[in-house]
Amino acid sequence: MTHPKIADAAVVGVPDEEASELPKAFLVAREPVTEQEIITYVAERVAPYKKIRRVEFIDQIPRTPVGKTQRRTLKERERTTP
Structure with a gap:
């Protein structure tokens, strides 16, 4: 979240056949930014x-009413996305 072009971010582990699990960032961008720019920055x-291997830009990070990131929702989103 320290990148100036990123408004909000969350990272979850997603399944991978070779490594078992890899970090994936879900990002809300303030300005246009490329996946490679974020991967290099991190x-x-x-x-x-801890390096980010995958990036997905979304409109909003799901949060609970208290403000905690709903990582389960992001993991489910990853499972259902082809």
Whole structure:
């Protein structure tokens, strides 16, 4: 969320055949930004195992009434998306 072009973000683990699970970022952009720009930005700031491997831009991050990210909803979205 420190990237100036990102308004909101959430990261969840998504299934992967080779690695069992990979980090995927769901992002709400303030301005146009590419997936590669985000992947590179994060890679420069985190440990190798935390690097984002997949990115999806969405309109809004699902949150509970208290404001917590609903990661379960994002994981279900990933499972149902072809």
